[in-house]
Amino acid sequence: MTAANDWEVVIGLEVHVQLATRSKIFSGASTAFGAAPNSQACAIDLAMPGTLPVANEQAFRFAVMFGLAIDAEIAETSVFERKNYFYPDLPKGYQTTQLEKPIVGPGHVDIQLPDGGHKRVRIHHAHLEEDAGKSLHEGDWQVNGRPMTGIDLNRAGTPLIEIVSEPDMRSADEAVAFARKLHSIVTSLGICDGDMSQGSMRFDVNISVHRPDTPFGTRTETKNLNSFKFMEDAIALEVERQIDILEDGGRIIQETRLYNGETRRARSMRTKEEANDYRYFPCPDLLPVVIDSQTIEAIRDSLPELPDAREQRFVEQYGLSEYDAGILGDEADMARFFEEVAKLCGDPKLAANWIMGELAARLNSTDTAIGQSPVNAGQLAGLIARIMDHSISNNMAKQVFDAMWKGEGEPDDIIEKRGLKQVSDAGALEKIVDEVIAKNPAMVQDYLGTDESKRKKKLGGFMGQIMKASKGQANPQQVNEILVRKLNDLL
Amino acid sequence: MHNQTLAQLSAGLAAGDYSSVELTRHFLSRIEQLDPAYNSFITVTAEAALTSAIAADEQRARGEVHPLCGVPIAHKDIFCTDGVRTSCGSKMLDNFVPPYDATVVANFAAAGAVVLGKTNMDEFAMGSSNETSWYGPVKNPWNTGLVPGGSSGGSAAAVAARLVPAATATDTGGSIRQPAALCGITGLKPTYGRVSRWGMIAFASSLDQGGPLARSAEDAALMLNVMASFDPKDSTCVDREVPDYTAGLNDSIAGLRIGIPKEYFDPGLNSGTEGAVRDALAQFEAMGATLHDISLPHSALSVPAYYVIAPAEASANLSRFDGVRYGYRCADPVDLRDLYMRTRAEGFGDEVKRRILVGAYCLSAGYYDAYYKKAQQVRRLIKQDFVEAFKSVDLVMGPTCPNPAFAFGSKGDNPVAMYLEDIYTIATNLAGLPGMSVPCGTVDGLPVGLQMIGNYFDEARMLNVGHRFQQVTDWHNRTPEGINP
Incomplete structure (x- = not known):
């Protein structure tokens, strides 16, 4: 797809995925979200003198699962390195990450495009690393009349995989489709809770524009986008900015930009010249991690069903259209919900229609995840059963659904209470x-x-x-x- | 009592010749009287020591105890001690009280040893003379105008002055062996991974290794029995059974093949030191060992490789001292940059700053390949030299350091001259091998150390050879003047 006036947009993504391990990547502290500041930071997370990291085996398992899911080569030996920079929420003064020898090598992810076509996005690599803590600038702490910043190190040391794509996407739609697909893969694998509002997935977007059949343009990186919507908006904004500059005869400066989802504006954070020299070197406290092929095969054998396979199965097992299977089979939570309703009511097509119709409309309009749906699978199946046995009409069913959404209880009780029962006497x-x-x-x-x-x-x-x-x-x-x-x- | 070895004190406690409380009081009073002249302790924990001495006596009265139960020791102030200030010889950590014990400290506590205090050291273990300590230099008990060596100078001087029977220490490039040599005592740097580094404040993580400083090889064996352990909290610790290092002390050394590297007898070696070492080698020959000339061709590269790798690792290891969470913080910082700059400028001494700068430089873009990567290649070659040598010999021997103790300030303006003091000890750290220094003579009344380098995890053999040597020599029993015999 090309943008206005034959500019082609080139997008690559770096995606940070928080792994759903119970403890941190190099310490035994809990990774649970929302605890009181610094209550989940142990001596290792605080970088107390003399403390040492021990790698979390589960984080490696999860990274390997992801690698296998994207058909990537798993590195037999991967090496942690230190990325050195000073920041108050980085307690050691370096981030432990992987550079030269990441755990997951090149792979690929297939995405479905809005026009129904398919596209393969190549993954350059994915590596394991630790998250930093959080700087809290919003508090009104003061010392000697000067405003202070709070540091919460609960998140410090949370395991991440950073997934780096090749610059294979050509529009915001493709980038979002890719991001959604990654979300569905990591949640289907159960290696990430997928909760974007808590920062479980964060996107850095590399964007450039150029004329087709000419070399790629200079790229900028917009960092730390934590919703698909922000990502879409930020890309549109940046593409427009770059095209405006180029059409005015200017040139793009390689820089890191920050997008503010509230104001829907972006600003430059630092240019290439201001970039840190991170002085990477292998971390001497952690030995190279060797994973043998037996372990990898055992993990492969235990992989849960992945979105692509599940969608195929939905077509075959439930007779759904490819389109419906794509919507219902993409996300693990949605797929689970659908299969439960279908099983309980016995009519997969009715189940699909209700979920994609009435339920999806409510979920979307209230920005609610399927996992948080006020109407559970049992209730929806109960409602569908009453339609199937002609107890209620479709119109009545919509009233009952509305009542269930408002938390009025089980479908039969609502039908009873409202006297909605169809007269068949x-x-x-x-x-x-x-x-x-x-x-x-x-x-x-x-x-x-x-x-x-x-x-x-x-x-x-x-x-x-x-x-x-x-x-x-x-x-x-x-x-x-x-x-x-x-x-x-x-x- | 203070002239007895650890082994003798252990036997004396077992026989009821004295109690741990008596021993502890005796050593504490020696520290109080004599240490102002040596400055070997940063912190003396008299009260806690007496409390654990009472507990040790009670434990002993109840029955079976560890051989070191009730025996006084001291810890180098690089090992974190729960509730006791751990300074690492730096202003940066002058106010730092860890809420945890180093594994080494916990091991001694479990054995029931009594800790008298924390010993002085070069700041963050960076130095070969103990002159970089923020708490002032340690004086060599053989001559208080001379340095005790470093960085474990406090532990070495305290043992040499009979202020404590034995002490823990660490060795990154020679910091156990060189002060052992300069103070006339026995020091062992174990194989990398033998002793846990958990709670041992890092200087250069891939080189640092804890080990004992003691009066004799036998005492070092008793200490290593406690220090060595597999620790899952240290990923570089090796999961390997810890033998009883005292078991084979008296084994015969007939047929022992000793390699003499020609590179360790270079023109930089003091002739008196060389004479003492050669005499010791002749002694081993008389005991049935055979001497073999060998070559460690990359020896000359060990100092330059070390002074890239160690500072590089240190530059990252010391980044955590930023004034944000613990330790020194500059007064009234105006912003983040000011907090970082002044905290680190005021909290670190010159040698530490020098090494951080060197390390950051070696790792920076455009220099990494030329320095850090090249140094790692050299490191592999140095290791390969030893692997080759150990195909035909059992131990390598030579001098521990080129000169006996030198005067304060004599190398102050010349860091490279100071770095060359570690020329014979550094290679073993780069290779991860165990090294040991035993007293083997004197030059102008000053002790000389003989260095043994063993194969990986061959500490028991080194202790055996050291012990047999000490059965037929008395260099290790010589005491400095003024240490009432």
Whole structure:
């Protein structure tokens, strides 16, 4: 895809994924989110003198799982290095990361494009590293009248994998599709909780523009985007900025930029000239980590189902369209929800329709994750079951769903309480039909005088009155049968 | 009591000749009386020592105890001690009280040893003379106008002056062996990975190794029995059974093949030192060992390689001292940059700053390949020299250092001259091999050290050879004047 005036956009992503290990990458402290500041930072995380790191085996397992999921080569030997820079939320004065020998080598991720096509995005590598702590500038701490910054080291040492893509994306849509796909892979693997609001996935976007068939332009990096929406906006903004500069005859400066999602503006953080010299060197406190092929194969054998395979299975097992399977099978939580509803109600297609229709609309409009849905799978399946046994009509079902969303409880209770039950009692229905026929001789004459092939159209008037008389609770199919039978009897 | 060895004191406690409390009081009073002249202790923990002495006596009264139960020792102030200030010889950590014990410290506590205090050292273990300590230099008990060596000068001087029977120390480029040689005592740097580095404040992580300073090889063996352990908290610690290092002390050394590297007898070697070392070699020959001329061709490169690798690692290891979480913080910083700059400018001494600058330079973009990477290549060659040598010999022997103790300030203006004091000791750290220094003579009344370099994890053999040598010589029993015999 090309942008305005034949500019081609080139995008590469660096994605930080917090691994869902219980303890930190080099210490035994907890990684749980939201604890009181510095309550989950042990002597190692605080970089107390004489403390030493010990690598978390689970973090390696998770990294290997990711590598296998993207069909990458797993390094038999990977090496941690020290990346040196001073910052108060970096207690050791260096970040322990991987540079020359990362755990995950080149791989690839296939994405589905909005136009239905597919694209392969190459992964350059993925490496393990530790997260830094957080600097809190918002507090009103003061010393000698000067404002102070708080440091919370709970996050320091949280294991990350940084996934570095090749510059294979050509639009914001592709970049977002790639980011979503990564999100679905890491959550399906269970190696990341995927909670973007807590920073579990963060994106650095490298963007350049150029004319097709010319070398790539100078790129900028927009750092630390923590939602798909911000990413989309930030890319659009940066592409526009770069094209404006180039069309005015200017040139792009290689720099790191920060995007503010609230103001929807970006600013330069530092240029290449101001960049740190990180003085990387292998960390002497950690031996090279060797993973043998047996271990790798054992991990491969224990991999959970991945999104691509799951979507294929949904098509085959449930008869879903490829499009529906893509929506329902992409995310592990959504897939789990769908399969539970389908199993409980016994009709996968109805389950799919309700989830992608009513439920998805509510989730999207309230920005709610499927895992936090107020309507659980059991409740939705119960509702669908009442539609299937004709207890309620589709319209009634929407009312019941609305009530469930508001937390009013189980579908059967709501149907009961609101008196929504469809009237299927033949005796009661015949009585209503008889009354309506008796009250409307003109309509009856009209019906009887109409040519047989067109009589069906004349039923609407009767139906409306019957439904009104039954306060909407009559089973329409049944009413239809009775009505036709009784009218035909008059012929 | 203070002239007895650790082994004798252990036996004396077992026999009930004296209690741990008596021993502890005796050594504490010696420290109080004599240490002002040597400055070998930074912190004396008299009260805690007496408390643990009482506990040790009670434990002994109840029955089976560790041989070192109730025996006084001291820790180099580089080992973190729970609740006791651990300064690393630096203003930067003058106020630092760790909330945890180093594994080495915990091991001695578990054995029931009584810790008298924390010994002086070169700042962050950077120095060969103890002149870089923020707490002032340690004086050599053989002549208080001379340096005791470094960086474990406090531990070495305290043992030599009989202020403590034995002490822990660390060795990054010679910091156990060189002060042992200059103070006339026995010091062992074990194989890298033998002793846990947890809680031992890092200078150069790939070279640092804890070990004992003691009066004799036998005492060093008793100390190493406690110091050596596998520690899952140190990823570089080797999971290998710890033998009883005293078990083979008396084994015969007949047939021992000793390699004499020609590079260790270079023109820089003091002739008196060389004479003493050659005499010792002749003694070994008389005991049935055979001498073999060998070559360690890359020896000359060990000092330059070391002074790239050690500062490079140190430059990162010392970044944590930033005034943010613990330790020294400059007064009233105006902003972050000011906090960093003044904290580190005021908290570190000159030698530490010099090494941080050298290390950062060697790692910086454009210089990494020429310095750090090249130095690592040299390091592999040096290791290979030893691997080759140990195919035909059991031990390598030579001088521990080129000269006996030198005067304060004599190398102050010339860091390179100071660095060359470690010329014979550095290679073993680069190779990760064990090295040991035993007293083997005197020059102008000053002690001379004989260095043994062993194969990986061959500490037991080195202690055996050292012990047998000390059975037939008395250099290790010589005491400085003024240390009432």
